[in-house]
Every structure is written in structure tokens, then in C-alpha cells.
Amino acid sequence: MADQGVRTDRLGLLLEQFDQAREMAQVRLTGLGDEEYLWEPVADCWSLRRRGEAVTPRAYGPGEWVLDKGAPxxxxxxxxxxxxxxxxxxxxxxxxxxxxxxxxxxxxxxxxxxxxxxxxxPVTTIAWRLAHLHSCFAGQWEWTFGERRRDPRLLVDFTPRAGLALEAFWATIDRWREDVASVTDEQLDTVGFSQYPYGSDPDDPFIAVVAGSGLEFIHHMAEIALLRDLWRARFPGRG
Known part of the structure; x- marks a missing residue:
């Protein structure tokens, strides 16, 4: 396989896994409409809601729409x-x-x-899962490659429009991937290279942060894919 340009170094393997997961996720999210994006399959879901209509005590976001979040x-x-x-x-x-x-x-x-x-x-909507991922990746980028000062909860202006959300999400994901690909082996081993405050990033070598962010992306995208399957089964023919 080496003569086909496949990377086998530790960062290369994580990037290859991330790229494949991103490709599959983009295919699975093609055609996502606003109604499906906000669909609540059961009662008491967490989702995106207008400010003042959130059902959770720590809902956050900088604009009109906020993301449900419960007590810690x-x-x-x-x-x-x-x-x-x-x-x-x-x-x-x-x-x-x-x-x-x-x-x-x-x-x-x-x-x-x-x-x-x-x-x-709680069961969460596609909108919630996508917004949660977006917020996490935006925050990790800010506190790794950015100015390391802005509140991660206020970096993403959440939207009820699926198309707009996806456009902004892919841009954030691709920025993270591009900058991760540029780090050195020394930086991969540096504890606290990422200072993202919501988690253990400041106490972990950066290679562990990269692996963890990939796992977060994969497992939430799998959940979103299942919700899309349930939507199609529940509402056949609806876009």
C-alpha cells in the first residue's frame, strides 16, 4: 500500500479516518431540509429554539436561536x-x-x-447534534489555532435553516482539518497545545485531542444518519 501514497504515520492515519468519515457524512446529509433538520421524534427533545423558548436551564448561543443544554x-x-x-x-x-x-x-x-x-x-434533533458538533469544532479551533480568548459558546450563530447550517459547518470542519494537518510531531506530543476550556484538552497531548475530535465527529454523524433513516421511514416522500 505504501507505493499508493497511503500515510501510515499516526497523524496521517487519523486524518485519513477523518477524511473518510467527512466524505460519508456529506453524502448522508445531502438533501437535508429544514423540517427534517428540526424534527423532534419524541417528546422532550433537545433542539435549537428561539431565545426565550428554550426548555433547558443553560441553553446558549449568541443570536436569536439557542442550543438546549441542561444542568451540568x-x-x-x-x-x-x-x-x-x-x-x-x-x-x-x-x-x-x-x-x-x-x-x-x-x-x-x-x-x-x-x-x-x-x-x-435526552433525545436530540439533527439540528441539535449538528449545532453541538459545530460549536465544539469552532471552539477547539479558536483555543488551538485562534486567539484563545473568545467564549466557545458564542462562536456559532445557530440557524433553523439546514442549508445555511451545513454550509457554515463544513467550512468550520475543513478549517480545523487543514490546520491540524500542519502541526509538527513535537506539537502533537505537547500537553496543552489546545487550551479548549470545556474538556480535558489543556491536560492532554494534542494527538489525543485530535483522536477525540474525530471520535466525536464520527459518533454524532452516525446518530444523525439514523435520524435521517427514521425520518424517511416515518414520512416517506417528504423532503
């Missing part, structure tokens, strides 16, 4: 990650800051034994 907590699926953070020497106060919870809540998680109950997470 550590989901059960992340209890093991919190334990790893503590075992690696991260102070409880820093863990609490990373997860936006109290020190007492971190203590409860660290003291927990047994198997946690599955998380009860």
Missing part, C-alpha cells in the same frame, strides 16, 4: 474517566472544574462502587 453533571458513562483522572494525579478541584460540577459531586463519583445505572440522556 458527570454521566455514568464517564465515571471510569473521572477515576482515571484522579488516579493520574489530577486534583479533585480541577476535575470538578473540568466537568462544571461541585467538588462534592466528584467525591460521590469517586466513592461509587458497583455498576452505575445507565444514563438517562
Amino acid at each position: 453533571d458527570i454521566p455514568a458513562s464517564e465515571y471510569a474517566e473521572v477515576a482515571r483522572q484522579a488516579a493520574g494525579g489530577m486534583p479533585v478541584s480541577k476535575i470538578a472544574e473540568d466537568w462544571s460540577v461541585s467538588v462534592e459531586r466528584v467525591g460521590e463519583v469517586l466513592a461509587f462502587t458497583g455498576t452505575p445505572e445507565p444514563d438517562r440522556t
Whole structure:
């Protein structure tokens, strides 16, 4: 395969995976209309809503439309990650800051034994998933390659128009990918090369941040693809 120009270095493999996922995602999102974009398949979905109509306490965004966001907590699926953070020497106060919870809540998680109950997470619309991804990638770019000062929650002006949302989303994704491709091996190994404040980026080598952002992209795009399948099954013939 080497004579066909396939990269086998660690960054090359992650970029190749990201490129393939992006190509598949763009195909799957072709033809997305406004109604499907905002479709709420069950009651009590999280979505984009006009400011003042949000159903969650921490909905955010800079403009007329905001993205639902609930009260902070550590989901059960992340209890093991919190334990790893503590075992690696991260102070409880820093863990609490990373997860936006109290020190007492971190203590409860660290003291927990047994198997946690599955998380009860809200069903989210295509608009929510796409906006969430857009916000994350915009924030990571700002706090890695940008000025490292702007609030990540205010970087994306959310829109109820699917076409406009996708156009802006792909531009953000491609900017991130282009700048990631330019980093050196030394930068890949640098802890804190990304200072994105909502997560563990400041405490991780950048190669781990790149891998994590790719995983975030892939899993949310898989969810969006499933919602598109459900929409077509529920409303055959509707664009």
C-alpha cells in the first residue's frame, strides 16, 4: 500500500479516518431540509429554539436561536474517566472544574462502587447534534489555532435553516482539518497545545485531542444518519 501514497504515520492515519468519515457524512446529509433538520421524534427533545423558548436551564448561543443544554453533571458513562483522572494525579478541584460540577459531586463519583445505572440522556434533533458538533469544532479551533480568548459558546450563530447550517459547518470542519494537518510531531506530543476550556484538552497531548475530535465527529454523524433513516421511514416522500 505504501507505493499508493497511503500515510501510515499516526497523524496521517487519523486524518485519513477523518477524511473518510467527512466524505460519508456529506453524502448522508445531502438533501437535508429544514423540517427534517428540526424534527423532534419524541417528546422532550433537545433542539435549537428561539431565545426565550428554550426548555433547558443553560441553553446558549449568541443570536436569536439557542442550543438546549441542561444542568451540568458527570454521566455514568464517564465515571471510569473521572477515576482515571484522579488516579493520574489530577486534583479533585480541577476535575470538578473540568466537568462544571461541585467538588462534592466528584467525591460521590469517586466513592461509587458497583455498576452505575445507565444514563438517562435526552433525545436530540439533527439540528441539535449538528449545532453541538459545530460549536465544539469552532471552539477547539479558536483555543488551538485562534486567539484563545473568545467564549466557545458564542462562536456559532445557530440557524433553523439546514442549508445555511451545513454550509457554515463544513467550512468550520475543513478549517480545523487543514490546520491540524500542519502541526509538527513535537506539537502533537505537547500537553496543552489546545487550551479548549470545556474538556480535558489543556491536560492532554494534542494527538489525543485530535483522536477525540474525530471520535466525536464520527459518533454524532452516525446518530444523525439514523435520524435521517427514521425520518424517511416515518414520512416517506417528504423532503
